Amino acid sequence: MAPVKVVLLDIEGTVCPISFVKDVLFPYALEALPGTLKAKWDSPEFASYRAAFPGEHAGSQEALAAHVRDLMSKDLKISYLKSLQGYLWETGYRNGELKAPLFADVAPQLARWREHNGAKVMIYSSGSVPAQKLLFGHTNGEPSNILPWLSDFFDTVNAGPKQDKASYEKIAAKHQEYPIGEWLFLSDNVKEVEAAKQAGMQSYIVDRPGNAELSGEARKEHRVVKSFEEIGDL
Numbered sequence: 038m039a040p041v042k043v044v045l046l047d048i049e050g051t052v053c054p055i056s057f058v059k060d061v062l063f064p065y066a067l068e069a070l071p072g073t074l075k076a077k078w079d080s081p082e083f084a085s086y087r088a089a090f091p092g093e094h095a096g097s098q099e100a101l102a103a104h105v106r107d108l109m110s111k112d113l114k115i116s117y118l119k120s121l122q123g124y125l126w127e128t129g130y131r132n133g134e135l136k137a138p139l140f141a142d143v144a145p146q147l148a149r150w151r152e153h154n155g156a157k158v159m160i161y162s163s164g165s166v167p168a169q170k171l172l173f174g175h176t177n178g179e180p181s182n183i184l185p186w187l188s189d190f191f192d193t194v195n196a197g198p199k200q201d202k203a204s205y206e207k208i209a210a211k212h213q214e215y216p217i218g219e220w221l222f223l224s225d226n227v228k229e230v231e232a233a234k235q236a237g238m239q240s241y242i243v244d245r246p247g248n249a250e251l252s253g254e255a256r257k258e259h260r261v262v263k264s265f266e267e268i269g270d271l
């Protein structure tokens with residue numbers, strides 16, 4: 038196995054519980070939605086979010102809100118929805134109502150990988166890059182803002198779908214100083230792990246409390262860790 042020079046991290050189910058996204062972030066976005074649409078509908082600041090929605094859903098505030106509710110009830114990872122969610126969460130993070138509960142091993146291990154092992158840490162999530170930056174800028178740890186520890190951010194807009202091999206190739210190609218075999222991708226999602234491996238990355242499944250049950254086949258096929266501490270030094 039080649040040494041690991043870049044750790045690429047998924048977010049939901051890997052660095053923080055799925056319940057934070059489903060039970061805290063999503064309800065916050067749905068609550069903020071009608072007021073935000075009313076206040077910002079015609080503002081230049083909101084224009085790009087509205088324009089990104091398909092025309093048939095962007096004609097009125099009611100149509101857009103109904104579409105957002107429908108997509109979120111199905112937890113669809115569509116770029117224009119993820120981008121709007123980030124916009125809706127911004128006030129909550131900035132006023133202290135939202136704080137990302139990172140699993141206890143995450144921040145200490147990221148610090149160790151960076152400072153002791155000289156590795157870069159990067160993020161690849163279905164959540165938009167602005168939403169990722171809000172989350173890592175407002176965690177429940179000390180320091181709360183760990184953005185300075187992160188070297189790059191990828192989402193479905195700048196990299197592509199997380200279950201596509203080509204997305205991992207694209208991410209690695211942006212940092213050609215690190216051969217793809219020296220990347221380690223950590224995710225709760227088996228299909229994402231498989232895509233990363235097909236691209237040539239090393240990749241493990243992260244099995245956190247509250248994640249979907251892993252099949253016996255997935256456990257046989259891939260390394261599964263419950264905590265970043267299990268990975269230890271790179």
Ligand SMILES: CSCCC(=O)C(=O)COP(=O)(O)O
Nearest residue numbers: 047048049162163164168169
């Ligand atoms: C960083 S935004 C909050 C999480 C989110 O909306 C999401 O879709 C996370 O998906 P992931 O790819 O990190 O499992």
Ligand SMILES: [Mg+2]
Nearest residue numbers: 047049050225
């Ligand atoms: Mg995930």
